[in-house]
Amino acid sequence: MTPAPILLFVYNRPEHVRQCIASLQANELAAQSPLFIYSDAAKTPESREGVEQTRQFIRDIDGFASVTIIEREQNWGLARSIIDGVTTQVNHFGRVIVMEDDLIAAPYFLQFMNDALETYKDEPRVGHIQGCDFTQDTSLPDTFLIKWTGSWGWGTWDRAWKLFNPNGKELLQQLEERNLTHRFDFNSTYGYTRMLRRQIEGKNNSWAIRWNASLFLADILSLNAGRSLIRNTGFDGSGTNCGGGGLYDSTLWLNPLPVEKLSPIEENEKAREAFVRYYHRTNCFMAKAIRRIKRTLKGDFGA
Template structure:
């Protein structure tokens, strides 16, 4: 199997970075994989110490086939760092696997990702592979869905060429084709609002633009039905993450098949996502979370 290079994007969280690397090294395919680490530059003197600590950690890492370290001389921000990093590597290697510095991987993460990237490399309807899954969803081990998640993902050069960084153009096309409701899982999750906020500069999400780019090109994602990713970043330490218990999940420590039937969206899985979003993002669900956060203070 021709293994995909792994891209790790880091900033100023040495403890998270160390945990992410340690978990990744526990993957059987780690020693056969090339790792590219993109270390973003610090924004200010307050971040400088931790950025330098992260760089000390990544320069000491061993256990991969080869490690390439790219240190930004100034602060790119997460979106620019990811967009430019993915483009740089995928142009040379044709495919890649991406992680951020707060993602603990199952020992079978690289196996699932590489098998899917190899198996569906020439399947034009598929543009994305994703290894994270919400908890307590009734899903098969692997399924296809018209949605691109960003917590442990991979893609190919042939799909990445559809990435459009222009949020306004993406929104215009969604509205023109009357697709905003479907993009929002029948109104159950505000992805369109997230895109509008990116346009307004309230967020700088690369992920919402990637999601919309694939959606508008009618491309599917191969998704794990049991999570091979544990997100440890929702502790308030991240650049964009905040704190959200709804993203806590159990890490699956087993092999997941990448065998699919027909290449079409699993509508039962889409309905399950919709039920989950309605349960977790309704007005009263948000009120309950705010009360719970207040009581913890």
Template sequence: MDAPLPLPTVTPRAPIALFVYNRPEHTRRTVEALAANEGAAASPLFIFSDAPRTPAASPLVEQVRAYVRTVTGFAQVTVVERSTNMGLARSIIEGVSDLTGRFGRAIVLEDDLATAPGFLSFMNDALDAYADDPRVLSVCGYMYPVMFDTPADTLFLRAPHSWGWATWKDRWSLFRSDGAALLQALEARQLLGAFDANGPHDYTRMLKDQIAGRNDSWFIRWYAASLLADRMSLYPVRSLVSNIGIDGSGVHCAEWRFDPYAVQLQGGRLKVEVAEPVESPAAKATLARYYRRVQWLRYVNFAYRKLAPLRRLVGWTDPARQTVRP
């Protein structure tokens, strides 16, 4: 049985939950970027290291664990080494529940997310600003590579995001693990159309796959619960997070030859001003055009991966992965 987390210390900064597995280089880049954040030295960091799923995964898991045991630069570093393989969904669900239960809030990252220097400041400012507004489900650090016509540094969207996010204990209590019950509720309230419209993925299919055991997504259940509760999530207008793991190295992420998610990170600090949590029609329309492009590129990337044996047969050398702008 894994040891319980230590009792919380008094800290003005939200605790950071970092979930790692078997990618030492991605983990190093994630930690180094996070340590370079303004406010990192005042932030407690909890690193949750999942156990290997198979014996073959053990060497890389051990490399990751050897590295994270050396991490410094934070108010405190607590490494939680799981004794059995939990999988990503259970790891995140239990880790976030532990931290929000102890601290009342948490910032959540995975081992393939590079953050801008202003990420922690933005997340903490937003957690403070909306702590007493239950209409705001979460704070998200990633923003798609689009341009918004707005003077504000933030906006609200109906769907949360999983690439660098934060929430509060009372909002996390909305999470439901029963995917079948969530799907039934979405169908009963005729919300499946809205469910699929708020992002570049087929979320209904993703939820059905989770129910059938074909994926292990915690996020799809978090999003479904959010939509059913009519909550909003706060985003920066320019991204503070970059996903460095869309390279085929992760358990849950295939390689994209043409990457529509690549972003240039925000350089300076973004201002968080309290605003009414409503979705901008203009922002929604801008994102809808982007989502259609991503869906088209999904087929292009799928075809590219399927042609891999033919490319190897003819000896074609693939140039570097390309970034595709909307």
């Protein structure tokens, strides 16, 4: 098995990129994995220095089978860049692993992702592999199937990516017509439908909510790691979509995480219940109010 290519999307945070690359290099499979780095151009004059520092760093990266850098001449934004990059490379290689610059990978992340992509390559009902678990719910098994696609350290195949519908309006219409919004929102504990509406209104440009809805509507499952192999460090206020608070922090699992094909291929309802509990605990009115008060007292005014 040839390891899947790694697609890394970077912008203007050189320190985050350094941490991300170092964590990937610590994976044994890095030396056998092609790395494609998509570097977006500055959106504002204030961003130019960070973009240039990031580009200077990525031009000297080694430790991978190959390093290919795509430097955008104009600012594409994350959504357009990811959709283009994933489409291009998954059509060429048949499978991809996708990372963003604020993610830290555990030492066996690449092994897990490649094992999962190989194990489920011919399983049409599985379309996504997710390496991050932020619930930190110890009741979760090592791996489980769920109708939900996380966007932090993930992988897919060309057969699944063909299901991606970039038209948020069409996706929302189908969710509402089929009375699926309650389940899509984990029993109304988290506002994924609201996120999709805001994407339609131009209030966010999330590719991830459209990918999530696309597979959900197609009844396609994701294989998730129940022990987190990814940690998101972007909740420090430096990212476009990530405010402070540490709400989605996770503890990296530093051991191998075996992949065995699950049977039957169906959603793990107990795992879904764990997500409902998590979102209920963290997203209810009281939890959000307390969190905002604590963050305000600390001077953290992130979203």
